[in-house]
Amino acid sequence: MTNLPKDLKQLRQDDHPPVVHFAVLDKLLNLGRANSLWPMTFGLACCAIEMMATGASRFDLDRFGAGVFRPAPKQSDVMIVAGTISRKMAPAIVTLYEQMPHPKWVIAMGNCAISGGPFVFDGQYGIVEGADRIIPVDVYIPGCPPRPEALIEGLLKLEEQLTGSRRFPRVDPEAAP
Amino acid sequence: MAELPEIFRVMAYVGGIMAFVGLNAAFLVWMERKVAGHIQRRIGPKEVGPFGILQSLADGIKLMSKQLVVPAKADPILYRVAPALTMITAVMVFVVIPFGPALVARDINIGLLLIFAIASVNVLALLIGGWGSNNKYSVISATRAVSQNVAYEVPMLITVVTMVMIVGSMNLNEIVGQQGNLLQWYIFPWNGSILLPVAFVIFFICSLAETNRAPFDLGEAESELVAGFHTEYGGMGFGLFFLGEYGHVFVGCALASILFLGGWQCPFGWMPGVHWMMIKTYLLIFVVMWIRWTYPRTTLYGLLNLSWKVMVPFSLAVLLVTAAMLKVF
Numbered sequence: 001m002t003n004l005p006k007d008l009k010q011l012r013q014d015d016h017p018p019v020v021h022f023a024v025l026d027k028l029l030n031l032g033r034a035n036s037l038w039p040m041t042f043g044l045a046c047c048a049i050e051m052m053a054t055g056a057s058r059f060d061l062d063r064f065g066a067g068v069f070r071p072a073p074k075q076s077d078v079m080i081v082a083g084t085i086s087r088k089m090a091p092a093i094v095t096l097y098e099q100m101p102h103p104k105w106v107i108a109m110g111n112c113a114i115s116g117g118p119f120v121f122d123g124q125y126g127i128v129e130g131a132d133r134i135i136p137v138d139v140y141i142p143g144c145p146p147r148p149e150a151l152i153e154g155l156l157k158l159e160e161q162l163t164g165s166r167r168f169p170r171v172d173p174e175a176a177p
Numbered sequence: 178m179a180e181l182p183e184i185f186r187v188m189a190y191v192g193g194i195m196a197f198v199g200l201n202a203a204f205l206v207w208m209e210r211k212v213a214g215h216i217q218r219r220i221g222p223k224e225v226g227p228f229g230i231l232q233s234l235a236d237g238i239k240l241m242s243k244q245l246v247v248p249a250k251a252d253p254i255l256y257r258v259a260p261a262l263t264m265i266t267a268v269m270v271f272v273v274i275p276f277g278p279a280l281v282a283r284d285i286n287i288g289l290l291l292i293f294a295i296a297s298v299n300v301l302a303l304l305i306g307g308w309g310s311n312n313k314y315s316v317i318s319a320t321r322a323v324s325q326n327v328a329y330e331v332p333m334l335i336t337v338v339t340m341v342m343i344v345g346s347m348n349l350n351e352i353v354g355q356q357g358n359l360l361q362w363y364i365f366p367w368n369g370s371i372l373l374p375v376a377f378v379i380f381f382i383c384s385l386a387e388t389n390r391a392p393f394d395l396g397e398a399e400s401e402l403v404a405g406f407h408t409e410y411g412g413m414g415f416g417l418f419f420l421g422e423y424g425h426v427f428v429g430c431a432l433a434s435i436l437f438l439g440g441w442q443c444p445f446g447w448m449p450g451v452h453w454m455m456i457k458t459y460l461l462i463f464v465v466m467w468i469r470w471t472y473p474r475t476t477l478y479g480l481l482n483l484s485w486k487v488m489v490p491f492s493l494a495v496l497l498v499t500a501a502m503l504k505v506f
Contacts, residue, residue: 032238035225041399057218062210064224065232072404074246074411077239101244101411167224 027163033077033103034162037155040076041069042096045083047110047145054148064167066155073099078158080151081137084112084119085128097135107154108137111144118144190282194271198264202423203233209466216470236416243412248310251409255309260410260417262302267424269295274431275350277441277451289337289347292432293330296387299425300326303389303396303406306418310409318405321477322396325386328481332488333383336376339492339499340436343369353440362444364437370499377437379492381461384429386480388422391469395477430461 039061043051054061061067070076073096085093097106108131111117116129131137138161141154160166207222207230214221222229247256273288275281285291300323307319340363344352356362363369364377386393397405407418434440434457441454475483 029238029242032235033242035235036232036239060214060219060221062214062219062221063229065222065229065235067210067222070404071399072408072411074409075404075407075415077243101246103243 030162034159036065036068037078037105037158038068038070038076039066039078039080040073040096040100041071042079043082044085044089045110045112047082047113050145050148051080051082051109051151054151059148059152061152061155064152064155064159073097074101076100077103078105078107078155079135080107080109081113081131081135082109082145084117085131085134086126087128088126090128090134093131094134105138105158106131106135107139107141107151107158108132109141109151109154110146111142114140114142190272194268194282198268198271198420198424198427201427202420203237205423205426205462206233206236206419208462209469212463212466213470216467240413240416245414246411248312248409250311252309252311255305256409257414259302259306259309260414260421262305263299263421264417264424266295266299266302267421267428270424270428273349274428275353275435275440276454278350278449280451281350284348284350286346286348288349289341289352292428293334293337296425296428297326297330299421302421306410307406310406312409314402314404315406315408318396318398318402318408322389322406324477325389325393325395325480325484328484329383329386329488332379332484332492333387335489335492335496336380336383337436339370339376339496342496342499342503343373349435349440353435353442356439356442358442358446359439359444362437362439370495370502372495372498373437375491376495376499377433379488379495380436381433383488384433385465385468386484388425388429390426390465392472392475393480394469394474395480398474426462426465427458430465431458433461434458 039051043049053059055067055069066078073079077100079097079100081093097104108114112119112127113131116127119127120129128134139154139157141150143150146154156167210232211221211229213219222232225231225235247253270292272282273285273291275284303322304319307315307317307322340352341347343363344355346352361368363373366373370376389396396402397407399405402408407415410418431454434454438457438461439453440457441451442449443453
């Protein structure tokens with residue numbers, strides 16, 4: 001079993017930062033990466049059901065080029081931690097994360113992956129309270145479980161982090177009918 | 178191009194074929210995702226460029242900029258050679274494919290034989306890719322791919338021998354030249370043997386299995402073997418495997434259209450040319466994708482039984498009946 005860090009401090013995001021940067025090339029690469037974020041076929045609990053629904057016909061993740069769920073960690077770019085992380089599963093998640101080649105991103109989907117969700121109580125011994133205890137997380141999607149629209153919004157948020165611009169205009173919840 | 182020195186012709190065709198294989202793969206990836214989407218009542222890629230046509234470009238940029246990882250215990254030479262070998266065979270096969278009456282890199286009289294000789298090397302690439310990455314799932318997948326390819330090579334080649342008996346030539350341009358209009362296509366039973374439609378079906382099913390496409394994609398069975406022989410390949414190694422696979426799919430469908438559907442000839446006799454070859458081949462590729470996204474994967478025993486117990490006897494029957502008919506009539 002891996003040693004889980006005791007503090008909640010965010011882990012280092014990128015352990016191989018590039019030595020030289022080229023502005024235009026970086027923009028082009030990030031545009032390409034943002035438009036083909038292949039997630040890993042990997043689900044832990046009930047949030048995975050919502051993740052499957054996001055890939056299926058009504059919500060269609062493939063519109064953004066993110067519908068290619070790759071079964072091998074070597075071929076995937078995004079790890080969607082969808083569900084409760086038990087202490088027994090944690091080493092496997094760390095291994096999968098370390099097997100992914102750079103650049104790689106992690107989305108913590110659902111309350112359990114954010115902070116342990118309903119499983120946090122005094123004396124609980126089996127659950128890792130949040131994916132950021134073991135791997136660096138880029139985007140958090142709240143919900144129990146989040147709706148498929150929320151997962152799509154999370155992916156768009158990740159694209160926004162990469163390219164610096166938002167794909168669709170933001171809709172104000174107050175202004176929406 | 179007869180007046181130009183030979184070296185220019187070679188360079189033009191090398192550049193042209195490489196560009197065509199790349200563009201063809203990019204187009205087919207986009208088409209596959211669109212076809213899959215529409216079959217599953219989705220839309221498929223639509224945000225990257227008009228109708229998502231630039232999706233493959235984004236994928237290519239991303240794959241090329243991924244970190245290169247060679248597993249610590251992998252065979253360093255075989256692991257790197259395998260993706261290149263798939264790509265090399267896919268490019269080499271294009272040398273004898275006649276796209277138009279004069280648009281063929283090398284118009285040689287054993288073109289058909291050359292295609293099968295080179296395309297068989299592709300199996301070796303899958304085998305050393307699976308073996309070299311030193312992963313148990315890759316090895317299982319590679320052995321599956323080899324047994325499948327060996328099994329389906331037999332009925333496919335028997336069918337091709339039947340075609341060679343009828344046509345009397347292995348020159349692909351000559352085979353196309355004999356199918357001037359719709360009635361002379363070799364898919365119809367009055368052109369030499371009454372079992373020619375059966376021969377077409379056998380050839381098409383075997384070319385599906387040879388290129389590891391669903392429902393025969395046991396080499397990549399995600400539910401059992403993680404990702405098959407390319408489990409350990411990330412980035413452009415994986416990309417090259419897919420470029421090669423789509424190249425082979427194109428060659429299989431092009432060969433089916435050359436042998437049975439008249440290649441670059443027009444069905445009605447007007448304006449033969451490259452466009453007819455492309456229309457027929459991409460229609461067949463659409464059928465391949467349609468089959469892939471409609472039928473579930475078979476089991477390994479079902480697959481091998483289909484080859485040895487059904488395809489081989491039927492192709493032998495086609496061969497014998499054709500030989501008898503050619504002798505009698």
